[in-house]
Amino acid sequence: MAPLLSVKRLSLRRDEGEGSAILHDFNLEVEEGEVVIIKGPSGCGKTTLLKCIAELSVYQSGEILLDGKRSLDYGVPKYRTLVQYVPQRPSLLPGTPAEFLDTIRRFSSRKKTQEDQKGETDPMALAEKWGIERTMWGREWATLSGGEGQRIALALAVGIGRAEVVLLDEPTSALDEESMKTVERSLLEMLPPLRTQNSNVS
Numbered sequence: 517m518a519p520l521l522s523v524k525r526l527s528l529r530r531d532e533g534e535g536s537a538i539l540h541d542f543n544l545e546v547e548e549g550e551v552v553i554i555k556g557p558s559g560c561g562k563t564t565l566l567k568c569i570a571e572l573s574v575y576q577s578g579e580i581l582l583d584g585k586r587s588l589d590y591g592v593p594k595y596r597t598l599v600q601y602v603p604q605r606p607s608l609l610p611g612t613p614a615e616f617l618d619t620i621r622r623f624s625s626r627k628k629t630q631e632d633q634k635g636e637t638d639p640m641a642l643a644e645k646w647g648i649e650r651t652m653w654g655r656e657w658a659t660l661s662g663g664e665g666q667r668i669a670l671a672l673a674v675g676i677g678r679a680e681v682v683l684l685d686e687p688t689s690a691l692d693e694e695s696m697k698t699v700e701r702s703l704l705e706m707l708p709p710l711r712t713q714n715s716n717v718s
C-alpha cells in the first residue's frame with residue numbers, strides 16, 4: 517500500500533530556481549497516523565518544505581504524492597483542504613478568521629458527506645478551550661497577537677476535520693508555556709500518534 521504522503525527527490529533553489537539550493541533530493545514517507553517532527557537550524561528550509569507539501573511554493577523537481585496521487589489529480593483547491601498548512605505567522609493573512617471559516621464552510625457544505633463530518637469539531641469551541649473568545653474571530657488577522665492568531669489557525673486546521681495531513685509550522689512558537697501545554701495536550705488527544713519519526717533538514 518502507498519504511504520499516506522510521499523515526498524520524492526524534492527529539489528528547490530532560491531530566487532525562482534536561479535540561486536543556491538534550499539532542498540536537494542529530499543525524501544520523506546509518512547504513514548497514516550504517524551507524527552513526524554522536522555528539525556534543523558534556522559533558514560535550512562523547514563518552512564519551505566512544508567509549503568511545497570501544501571503546494572504553496574513552487575519547486576524545480578521532485579514529486580509529492582498524497583495516497584499515491586499528485587495534487588493535480590485531486591485539483592489544487594481540494595488538495596489544499598486535504599493537506600492543511602498552519603503558518604508560523606497567520607497575522608499575514610487578509611481579512612478575519614470568521615470570514616476564513618465561512619469560506620471553508622461554504623466550500624465544504626457543497627460536498628460534505630457523513631464520513632467528512634465524523635472528525636469535525638467546531639473550531640470556535642476548540643479555540644475557546646485554548647482561551648480564545650468568540651469575538652476575536654471577527655477581528656482582522658493583523659490585529660491579533662501572534663499567539664492568538666496561532667491558536668485560531670490551529671483550531672481551523674484541526675477542527676474542520678477534512679484534512680488528511682496537517683502541517684504545523686512551529687505551531688506554538690508564539691505561545692506562553694501554559695497555553696502551549698494546553699494546546700499540545702488537546703492536539704495529542706485529537707491526533708493520537710501511532711508512531712513518531714524525526715527527520716532532519718540540513
Ligand SMILES: Nc1ncnc2c1ncn2[C@@H]1O[C@H](COP(=O)(O)OP(=O)(O)OP(=O)(O)O)[C@@H](O)[C@H]1O
Pocket residue numbers: 530531532538556557558559560561562563564565
Ligand atoms: N521567496 C524566497 N526567495 C528567496 N529565498 C527564500 C525565499 N523563501 C525562503 N527563502 C530562503 O530559503 C531558506 C529557507 O527558508 P525557510 O523559511 O524554509 O527556513 P526555516 O528552516 O523554516 O527557518 P526558521 O527556522 O528560521 O523559520 C532561507 O535561507 C530563506 O532566506
